[in-house]
Amino acid sequence: MKRFIRAAIFFVGLLVVWEGLYLAHIWSPVLVPSPLSVGRYLWGAALDGTLGSATVVTLRRLLYGYAFGLAIGLPLGFLTAHFRVLKDTIGLLALGLQTLPSVCWVPLALLWFGQTESAMFFVVVMGTIWSVIIATEDGVRNIPPIYARAARTMGSRGLHTWVKVILPGALPYIVGGMKQGWAFAWRSLMAAEIYVTILSGFGLGFLMNNGRELNAMDQVIGIMLVLLVIGLLADKILFAPWERMLRRRWGTAK
Amino acid sequence: MTVQSELRVEVPAKLSIQNVSKSFHSAGGHVHALDRVSLDVAEGEFICLLGPSGCGKSTLLNIVAGLEQADDGQVVADGGPIREPGRDRMMMFQESALFPWLNVRDNVLFGLKLKPNLRRKERLEVAQFYLRLVGLEKFQRSFVHELSGGMKQRVALARALAPNPRVLLMDEPFAALDALTREQLYGDLQRIWQERKKTIIFVTHNVREAACLGDRVILMSPHPGRIQEEFKVDLPRPRDINSVELARHATAIMASLKGARANAEVAE
Ligand SMILES: Nc1ncnc2c1ncn2[C@@H]1O[C@H](COP(=O)(O)OP(=O)(O)OP(=O)(O)O)[C@@H](O)[C@H]1O
Numbered sequence A: 001m002k003r004f005i006r007a008a009i010f011f012v013g014l015l016v017v018w019e020g021l022y023l024a025h026i027w028s029p030v031l032v033p034s035p036l037s038v039g040r041y042l043w044g045a046a047l048d049g050t051l052g053s054a055t056v057v058t059l060r061r062l063l064y065g066y067a068f069g070l071a072i073g074l075p076l077g078f079l080t081a082h083f084r085v086l087k088d089t090i091g092l093l094a095l096g097l098q099t100l101p102s103v104c105w106v107p108l109a110l111l112w113f114g115q116t117e118s119a120m121f122f123v124v125v126m127g128t129i130w131s132v133i134i135a136t137e138d139g140v141r142n143i144p145p146i147y148a149r150a151a152r153t154m155g156s157r158g159l160h161t162w163v164k165v166i167l168p169g170a171l172p173y174i175v176g177g178m179k180q181g182w183a184f185a186w187r188s189l190m191a192a193e194i195y196v197t198i199l200s201g202f203g204l205g206f207l208m209n210n211g212r213e214l215n216a217m218d219q220v221i222g223i224m225l226v227l228l229v230i231g232l233l234a235d236k237i238l239f240a241p242w243e244r245m246l247r248r249r250w251g252t253a254k
Numbered sequence B: 001m002t003v004q005s006e007l008r009v010e011v012p013a014k015l016s017i018q019n020v021s022k023s024f025h026s027a028g029g030h031v032h033a034l035d036r037v038s039l040d041v042a043e044g045e046f047i048c049l050l051g052p053s054g055c056g057k058s059t060l061l062n063i064v065a066g067l068e069q070a071d072d073g074q075v076v077a078d079g080g081p082i083r084e085p086g087r088d089r090m091m092m093f094q095e096s097a098l099f100p101w102l103n104v105r106d107n108v109l110f111g112l113k114l115k116p117n118l119r120r121k122e123r124l125e126v127a128q129f130y131l132r133l134v135g136l137e138k139f140q141r142s143f144v145h146e147l148s149g150g151m152k153q154r155v156a157l158a159r160a161l162a163p164n165p166r167v168l169l170m171d172e173p174f175a176a177l178d179a180l181t182r183e184q185l186y187g188d189l190q191r192i193w194q195e196r197k198k199t200i201i202f203v204t205h206n207v208r209e210a211a212c213l214g215d216r217v218i219l220m221s222p223h224p225g226r227i228q229e230e231f232k233v234d235l236p237r238p239r240d241i242n243s244v245e246l247a248r249h250a251t252a253i254m255a256s257l258k259g260a261r262a263n264a265e266v267a268e
C-alpha cells in the first residue's frame, strides 16, 4: 500500500508539472497540449469505440504472432542445442538475424504480403523467434552437466530428461529470451503500424499516425500513454509471475 | 508394491572391479587415468578410496556408476557386468547436484517417480521416511538455495537413498563442508549405513575421514591411476574421528600416501 501511494504521488506530480508547463505557455499548445485535452481525447475515443477496437486489433496481432513465434522458437532452440548440425546452421542464422533490428523486416513483409494481416503476423514472428531460439539454446548449454548425470543415475532417460531436467534447468534463460522476443515484436509491430496503413484493421499505430496527420497532439500523446500502459501490463501479467517464481526457486535474479 | 516392501532393508550388493583401465584423450594430451585396477567389495562393506588429486578416484566411481565406460576390464555387480546407470547403484556428487527448480521433497521424489508400481501416496511416504532419516523433515518445502551446505548434502543423501539402492557411490560428498558439520555427517552416515545395510564406495582425499568411515581404505597412486596399498580399519563403530586409535591408523595411511606422492613426483 505504501508503495502504491508513493507511485501515485509521483505520477500525480508529473501531471501537475505537465499542466504547469502548459499553463506557462512556453511552447505552443499545439505542441504541448494540456493533460486535460489528452484525457478528453482518450475519453472520447474510448466512448466511440475507436480506442477499444484499435487496442484489440494491435493486441491480437501481437499475441498471435508471439504465440506462433514461441511455438516454433522453443522447440527449434532445444533441437539446436541438441544437434551439432543445427547449431552450425540454424543456430548461426538465428544469431545473425537476431542482431538485425526487427523493424528491418517491415519493408520485406510489406512487399511479400502487401498491407495485410499476414505482413503484421510475419513481422511479429520474426521479432520473437530469433531471441527465443538463441536464449533457449544458451540456456540448455549452460545447464551444469551434473544435473543430467544425476538424473541419469536415478533412471531418467531421453524425453524424460529433456522435460524434467533440461527444460526447467534452462528456464531462467528461456524466460529472459521470451521477454526479449516480446520487446522486439512489440517494437517492430508498432513501427509497422505507424509506417503503413494496414487495410484489414486499424491498430494503435494507425491511430497515432492519424493524430500526426491531423496535427492532433492530444491524440498522439494519448496513444503513447495507452502503449505505455499496455507495455507495463504485459510485463506485470506475462513475465513478472515467472520472474518471481525463478527468484524464489533459484534464490538469485538471473 | 507397498511402502513396507519399498522400505525393506535390501541385501547389499557384492561388487567386483576387474582389471579396469581407462584413458582420456583431449586437447591437452593423453591421460592414463586408470591402469588395470582390480578390487573386490564384499556385501555391505564400506570402502574408502583415498589418493592424491588426479589419481582416478572419480573416474573409477563413474565407471562403477555406469556413467562412463572402461576401455578395458569390467565391473561386475552380483554376477552381472555393469553397462549403464541403474537404480541399484546411486551416486552422490561432490557438489550437491540438487535441482534448484524443485523443493527438497520433490528432489527426493525425483528418483522415486521413475520407479514403476509406486502410487503417489506411497512415494510421498517413502520420501518422508528418508527426510526423517537425515533429519530434514521440517524443510520439505524449502528450495535448495535456502539450505546450508550441510543440509544440501543431507538432502542429496536422502535423494540417493530414496530409490533403495544396494550400492551407494559417494564422490567427496563432504569436501566442501566445515569440520563441525562434517563430523555430524560422519555420525549420521555410519548410523544410516548400519540401519540400511548398503555397500558403500566413498571417495575422499582426507585421510582421517577415510580411516573414520571405511572398513577398508584403498590407497591409490596417480599417473597412471593404480591401487597402491590397502588398509583394514577394524575399529568398533560408531567411530569418533578424534579418537586416538583412529589417529594411529590415519598416521600409518598418511605415511604411505606421502610415499606415493614422492614416487609420483620422481616418475614425472
Ligand atoms: N572427461 C575427461 N576428459 C579428459 N581427462 C579427464 C576426464 N576426466 C578425468 N580426466 C583426467 O583423468 C585423471 C583422473 O581424473 P579423476 O577426476 O578421476 O581424478 P580424482 O582422483 O577424482 O581427482 P580429485 O581428487 O581431484 O577429484 C585426471 O588426470 C584428469 O585430468
Ligand SMILES: [Mg+2]
Binding pocket: B057, B058, B059, B171
Ligand atoms: Mg574427483
